[in-house]
Amino acid sequence: MKISLNWLKDYVNINQSPEEISKLLTDTGLEVEGLENFEQVKGGLKGLVIGEVLTCTKHPNADKLSVTTVDIGGDNPSPIVCGAPNVAQGQKVVVATVGATLYPEGHESFKIKKAKIRGEVSEGMICAEDEIGLGKSHDGIMVLDTDLPNGTPAAKYFNLTDDIVIEIGLTPNRADAASHIGVARDLKAALNTAVLWPKVDDFKIDNTDNTIEVIVENTEACPRYSGITISGVQVEESPSWLKQRLEAIGITPINNVVDATNFVLHEIGQPLHAFDADEVKGKKVIVKTLPQETTFTTLDEKERKLLSTDLMICNGESEGMCIAGVFGGTKSGVKDSTRNVFLESAYFSPDYVRKTAQHHQLKTDASFRYERGTDPEITVYALKRAATLIKELAGGSISSEIIDLYPEKIKNFEVPVKFKNIDRLIGKHIEKDRVFEVLNLLDIKIQKESDESFIASVPPYRVDVQREADVIEEILRIYGFNNVELPEFVKSDYLADFPAKDRNKTQKSITELLVSNGFYEVMTNSLTKPSYAEQAADLDEKHSVVILNKLSEDLGVMRQSMLYSGLEVALHNINRRQTNLRLFEFGKTYSIKEGDYIENNRLAIYMTGHIENENWINKTRKVAFHDLSHIVNLVVSRLLSKELKNDVTHDFPFDYGLKMLLTDKELVKMGKVNAALTKKTGLKQEIFYADIDWDLLLKKTNNNIVYEEVSKFPEVRRDLSLVIDKKVNFEEIRKIAQNNGQRFLRSINVFDVYEGENIDKDKKAYAISFILQDKEKTLTDKVIDKTMTKLMSSFESDLGAIIRK
Template sequence: MKISLNWLKEYIDLNQSPEELGKILTDTGLEVEGLDPFEQVPGGLKGLVVGEVLTCVPHSNADKLKVTTVDLGGEAPTQIVCGAPNVAQGQKVIVATVGATLYPEGHAPFQIKKAKIRGEVSEGMICAEDEIGLGKSHAGIMVLDTDLPNGTPAAEYFDLTDDTIIEIGLTPNRADAASHIGVARDLKAALKQDIKWPDVSAFSVDNTNSKITVSIENEEACPRYSGVSISNVTVKESPEWLQVKLKTLGLEPINNVVDITNFVLHETGQPLHAFDASQIKGDKVVVKTLTEGSKFTTLDDKERKLKATDLMICDGEGNGMCIAGVFGGKGSGVKESTTDVFLESAYFSPDYIRKTAQHHQLKTDASFRYERGTDPNITVYALKRATLLIKELAGGEISSEITDIYPTPIEDFKVPVKYKNIHRLIGKDIDKDRIKEILTLLDIKITEETEDSFLALVPPFRVDVQREADIVEEILRVYGFNNVDLPDHVQSDYLAEFPASDKDKIQKTITEMLVSQGYYEILTNSLTKPQYAANAPELDEKESVQILNKLSEDLAVLRQSLLHTGLEVAAYNINRRQSNLKLFEFGKSYFHIEDSYVEKQKLAIYLTGDIESENWINKSRKVTFQDLYQTVTSVISRLIAKEVTTDVTHDSPFAYGLVIKLGQKELAKIGKVNASTCKKAGIKQEVFYAEIDWNLLMKKASNSVTFEEVSKFPEVRRDLSLVIDKKVTFEEIKALATGKNQKFIKAINVFDVYEGENIGEDKKAYAINFTLEDKEKTLTDKVIDKTMNNLIRLFENNLNAIIRK
């Protein structure tokens, strides 16, 4: 947001330098991002002075040139060769001296140098208005009517003043500061200076000839609407001072009436809109919504289809004239032929304006303020201010009383505040009188005051101050963050958990590990379709977090699982012949449980297609459950040294899978996504998916390193082939093999699985190797045989296993 320092000084007395003001504003929460000099005319007319033509004779070697001597206030006159047809002796003119740089209209700048023109010395240039950037005329030199001494700087003659543009990085909550008076309010509190509001007491109605009436059909969208009629105006170019005001902010002047509405907007923060009264059919203004799909042509000559929620300003016949608070219509705006004006000043609901501006992709100065929240109590003041300016600059008469429809006035926010909480949150005891002074300077009233507390009445234009903590923040930003001393010992009312591990560093480590294994990181939208929760058995539709200002039905809720948005990515790639995918995503899932909202950080991993591409050594191989299981266990083992357990699951969305537990807590789910879920996503190939509870993993992650000395004694490998029931899992075999009495079993591994007619319909065969080791001595055949026989008995007795020999 741009603020003109010269303009700002019209509302509050300031003697600080721009740099000092920048620091003050930044300290109060209006961060100054830049201080840029502004020149009313390019170059500021530096090196240009008022001169007087003493002599003017024809050039001896050029018919169209003249040789002049010009008094520039120096000891001797200066000779200048001039080609203008109107140059003559006795004229007061503008002269660009040697070394000055000119910025001619529509041309590149150039520097004046001493030169010889057709044999005559020329030490300067007598200027036309287009040559110095003051206009477009090149018919001849500028002839001045002035008594100023020769040598007077041209900037002084034209009353040019330098300005500084303050660039403020306005945060979304500070809509109250989106104007010059809004910024002056903060300076008022910081500097204890009064604000000089422009006087509107001269406002008076000339006649009541205008018959335009106003009706509001949607009071929720338009709580307040004010308007007035002005007749017999003359629409023309704005005066220089008004054009300069707008140009300093980067705005292009249009005409005096429209420029005044823009001026008042940037002065007070209240958007206005001027209608050509002759285009208001039926002499009636109606604030309402139109039917879905209605067409409306805006000022930029684009035809737009309206939504049923778009608030419109219509005429008596129901024709749209303006998209309320966003953009005007092509036919109803003020133009050169306009003689009668209806001026609008309203307060519109931020929710309605935000949705409309977003839908039509229209970001205007008006919508910027309306969608953040304007002051509902300033509409009439802004209307009077603009009307008086229109009478001054465009003539005419005020031809109606002010119409002000405000059925339900918006009250001040009532915020109970306790002094002890102010001191606790700031970390310093501030004198009560200073607290009350700050709040009063911020236009916040104090009522129901006791020794320990008070009730703060916050004006509606401060939409961001509605809680006790907000009041404390207001006090602190004016009191000064830098005035709160750092204590010798840092303390807090509560202690958060400060993990030894750097979560960002750990996430980066796992990201690099997965990428090194050929995975690609994806980032999907947290907003998703409500159908996912409605149709997925594993999700509860009632726990979906609904978006109040949803942009579309496809983005209506926050996701409960990363699975479905990841499947969208997979389907997109598969449809473009990229079917071999290894993907992962760090993201959050969201739940509305009873009266609270819960966020859970997850790591999702997806595998589909071929795990290995075909080459001259190997054939291509499809991904399997084990491929994903290996990735998941490598992630877990990279961060925690504790043993995990697994349980088989067939719960949706998996056709089959495992639940990995850390103690009694569920750490991860991994499995093959069932075919119906894939089909809904438009995927015909197998997809394997894992979802890791990243918060739990971070809580248990450790920086400690576990190691053991390399054994001095050799390992021994023995193999067994077991025929078991299909329902028996490897985890059950592993638990028996590594039980308390099996101290020599270091590791077990399945190296072959067989299912077929030779072993029975409900059977499967596992070929397993066992690694045995004694850390204290070399294993003997007797001990090895005893260990293996114990395993055989365990498997036969507990699993009804048949040992194949």
């Protein structure tokens, strides 16, 4: 939102600099995003002065040029060659002096230089109005009628004044500040001064010869409607002062009637609409909704299909003239031929306007304010202000009584406020008198005052102040955030409880993670075969929960493990030629121990077949243990930031695998399923399985975000090839590297493993990369070499490794 500083000064007495005003407004909640100089004429006529032509003779070497001497207020007259046909001795003219830059209408700018034109010296330029941006005429130079002394700046003659435009990042809740008066109200409160509202004392009704009847059928959508007619107007270009006001804030002037309504809109925040009164059929205005799909052509000449909830301003024949509070129509708007005007000033429901503007994708200055909430109490004031202004600019007479339909007055918001809550939320005790002073400066009245509390009566234009916390915020923003001292120990307070962890949302998050990595969710029966517990070494038949009224022997017990129902699903799919499987299941396991029934939530993950389907770019390969490990780590790291302890396992039901421990509790067990077990269940291909204790994982889940600043210093990579015993695993290498890499080791990775003829049969070779980085400075070769030497020495002494060079 743009605010003109010159315009703002009409309503509030401010002597502070633009920068000081910006700080004041930002402190009160109207954040100033920037200050911009506005020039009514580009360049501000800098370097242009009033001059007098002392002599004028024909150029000796050009028929269409004249040689003049011009008094521009210096010690000596300036010689200027001029090509205008109307230049003559004795004229007062506008002169662009040497060094001035001109911005001609429709052309590129250029700088005035001392020159020779056909052999004659020229020190300046006598200007036409289009050459300095004051008009479009190029018939000849401008001849002035003035007694101002020669050398007077041209900007003074043309009464040009620079302006400062304040760009405010208006938040959606502050509709009350969407005008110059609205901003002035905040400055009034901050500076403890007064707002000077424009006077409408000279408003008077000249006659009642052109009365138009108004009927409001939908009072929910239009609680208040005010209107008046002005007859005998002359629609023409607006005066320069009005155009300057509007252009400063980015509004394009149209004509004196429409500009007057726009001026009042940005002055006090009340949208208005001017109709051509002669186009109001039946001399009747009806505020109503029209049937669904009714067509209406708006001012942008687009035909729109209306919703049944779109509030319309209609004529006596129920034809739409304007979408209420949003956009006018083509037929009823003010034109050059308009002589009689019906002026509307209304309060429309924000809900109706918001829905209509959103549906038709129409965002106007009026809808911007209506959909956030305007002031229902100023419709008549705005009407008087605009009608008086139109009469002053376009002539005519006010030709009807003020129509004001306001069946049910909109009441102030009454908000109970406790003094203890003011102190609690602000964090500082503010004296009662100061609290009341601030609220009164904000037009908030005090009612039912007691030692503990009071009622704040908030005017309806403050739609953002309807709760106790809102009133306290108003007190604080005027009292000043910077006036609340920080205590020795900082604490915080809040108005709402923090929600507990939602198990369902967490499960949905992990489901989306797995699905995005190509997994399918399965759901299996919790009832299973008793024979699994009889045959499997990892299950105990004594702990099975037996079903008393079993449907069949195959569904006789509750499952102790997720594995076997998953193997049945894999077998079912493989027998139907779906051999590449990625499956997961959230389920429960059941057991009975010492008479107690135990129920656990688990997450099971299964992988078998090839890592991807065959394609012409990449050769496919069989699923490996590390494919499963990668997925498990994705799941765990999504919910935990703690480092887990890893232990290799060969326990049933795995041929080989890994256990992940969290504070000595088994969180995950995963690996390649025992070959004898898969064969017994009918599977003829390897399957990898992970079992995650979902209850334990959720219990230890933390919501803390762990992050660190990205270093601005480069990383360095170094590679080593180690020949080590086959029994040494990567975890041992990683721990040694972390212990000896000092603070420079960021990551370690195996990128190749070799076992074969060129090394002993009980040995293997690891190719390992090390990423080094210093967060405070760039690593030097000396530091890098020292770190790598220490790592190699540790690998040789602790693991008996041979460093291949």
